Amino acid sequence: xxxxxxxxxxxxxxxxxxxxxxxxxxxxxxxxxxxxxxxxxxxxxxxxxxxxxxxxxxxxxxxxxxxxxxxxxxxxxxxxxxxxxxxxxxxxxxxxxxxxxxxxxxxxxxxxxxxxxxxxxxxxxxxxxxxxxxxxxxxxxxxxxxxxxxx
Amino acid sequence: xxxxxxxxxxxxxxxxxxxxxxxxxxxxxxxxxxxxxxxxxxxxxxxxxxxxxxxxxxxxxxxxxxxxxxxxxxxxxxxxxxxxxxxxxxxxxxxxxxxxxxxxxxxxxxxxxxxxxxxxxxxxxxxxxxxxxxxxxxxxxxxxxxxxxxxxxxxxxxxxxxxxxxxxxxxxxxxxxxxxxxxxxxxxxxxxxxxxxxxxxxxxxxxxxxxxxxxxxxxxxxxxxxxxxxxxxxxxxxxxxxxxxxxxxxxxxxxxxxxxxxxxxxxxxxxxxxxxxxxxxxxxxxxxxxxxxxxxxxxxxxxxxx
Numbered sequence: 320x321x322x323x324x325x326x327x328x329x330x331x332x333x334x335x336x337x338x339x340x341x342x343x344x345x346x347x348x349x350x351x352x353x354x355x356x357x358x359x360x361x362x363x364x365x366x367x368x369x370x371x372x373x374x375x376x377x378x379x380x381x382x383x384x385x386x387x388x389x390x391x392x393x394x395x396x397x398x399x400x401x402x403x404x405x406x407x408x409x410x411x412x413x414x415x416x417x418x419x420x421x422x423x424x425x426x427x428x429x430x431x432x433x434x435x436x437x438x439x440x441x442x443x444x445x446x447x448x449x450x451x452x453x454x455x456x457x458x459x460x461x462x463x464x465x466x467x468x469x470x
Numbered sequence: 471x472x473x474x475x476x477x478x479x480x481x482x483x484x485x486x487x488x489x490x491x492x493x494x495x496x497x498x499x500x501x502x503x504x505x506x507x508x509x510x511x512x513x514x515x516x517x518x519x520x521x522x523x524x525x526x527x528x529x530x531x532x533x534x535x536x537x538x539x540x541x542x543x544x545x546x547x548x549x550x551x552x553x554x555x556x557x558x559x560x561x562x563x564x565x566x567x568x569x570x571x572x573x574x575x576x577x578x579x580x581x582x583x584x585x586x587x588x589x590x591x592x593x594x595x596x597x598x599x600x601x602x603x604x605x606x607x608x609x610x611x612x613x614x615x616x617x618x619x620x621x622x623x624x625x626x627x628x629x630x631x632x633x634x635x636x637x638x639x640x641x642x643x644x645x646x647x648x649x650x651x652x653x654x655x656x657x658x659x660x661x662x663x664x665x666x667x668x669x670x671x672x673x674x675x676x677x678x679x680x681x682x683x684x685x686x687x688x689x690x691x692x693x694x695x696x697x698x699x700x701x702x703x704x705x706x707x708x709x710x711x712x713x714x715x716x717x718x719x720x721x722x723x724x725x726x727x728x729x730x731x732x733x734x735x736x737x738x739x740x741x742x743x744x745x746x747x748x749x750x751x752x753x754x755x756x757x758x759x760x761x762x763x764x765x766x767x768x769x770x771x772x773x774x775x776x
Contacts, residue, residue: 463576
């Protein structure tokens with residue numbers, strides 16, 4: 320294979336002109352965030368970088384998205400990954416790094432695992448979790464009040 | 471959205487006082503309230519059988535001059551055809567003025583409340599909430615003790631799964647200087663979200679013991695509970711724990727003459743029938759107080775002033 324052709328296949332994710340970068344994602348968590356945020360449904364360019372070298376974290380995942388950031392995306396990122404940060408990019412430059420806060424309510428991102436919850440039988444119901452203790456980041460199912468746990 | 475009652479804490483201390491005053495007034499002057507709800511209909515939507523709760527609601531509405539309709543098991547409702555709770559309540563809202571709903575799934579009453587055009591009272595949603603049982607317990611204590619302050623309340627039996635216990639604790643901590651003594655086998659102690667998050671965090675005095683006899687003399691209230699078979703995955707554990715406590719005449723001799731014995735009923739073996747005649751055993755009176763407080767709640771939610 321010619322040298323020129325091989326260069327085309329080098330891993331190189333360039334700068335984006337307008338969009339956002341989710342940085343400092345816990346290594347291995349990038350694909351999950353990609354799916355949970357519904358980025359797989361976008362028709363713009365999305366790059367997922369896993370196990371990138373990070374001065375701060377050792378290794379990290381990153382997601383670069385070439386589309387303007389929608390407002391509601393922000394808070395849910397804080398829930399999905401506590402270490403993640405978001406850079407908003409315009410004209411190739413970072414114009415904002417918004418402060419991440421846990422959302423008061425999470426809708427249809429996670430599901431209640433309590434088999435006795437009404438959402439387990441009435442599937443058309445929205446899966447809603449409410450932040451009941453911001454200090455500990457505790458979320459409870461709106462219906463049965465079962466504490467959310469990732470385990 | 472109409473005012474709905476999902477949990478005992480949906481009712482403030484002030485509202486509770488007013489409800490209990492109304493209930494007392496109904497007890498003293500039943501004729502005054504006999505036609506208060508004439509022309510009104512209470513729907514009792516019971517997706518699982520609960521004879522006592524349903525009949526208490528129905529008796530409450532009938533004594534107020536209203537009428538009742540509904541079903542008493544999922545088999546006799548459209549749920550068998552796959553109708554959702556949300557649709558059932560939308561339909562019922564066209565017929566009735568107020569609804570009491572019992573459902574085996576936790577949160578079902580809230581689903582109904584969100585879609586309902588009429589007030590919904592949660593009459594028990596699985597192991598989650600049963601606010602009118604707590605109102606019943608509070609009403610009994612208030613009627614027979616006069617107030618809640620400075621009481622030492624013993625809770626005995628299944629303190630881990632017993633929702634009535636958890637709700638009553640949450641309601642009682644709103645009053646000054648209420649002390650708790652929790653009597654249970656190690657396997658059925660109060661859960662950590664009650665012990666740590668509620669009692670310790672709010673500096674509420676409590677003790678956990680396993681022997682009922684040791685603490686009986688110090689109690690003002692003894693709240694007995696049944697160990698429920700359906701809460702156990704293992705039949706062996708249930709058999710071992712179900713008769714851990716049996717309140718009998720010998721034990722009652724250790725208690726103060728002013729102690730009251732409450733029980734949400736039905737009882738199985740945990741209270742011997744030999745103490746039923748003891749004036750301190752008030753669990754059947756408690757049922758009557760339950761009806762009166764439900765009458766007061768129906769009046770409040772229907773905005774009926776007498």
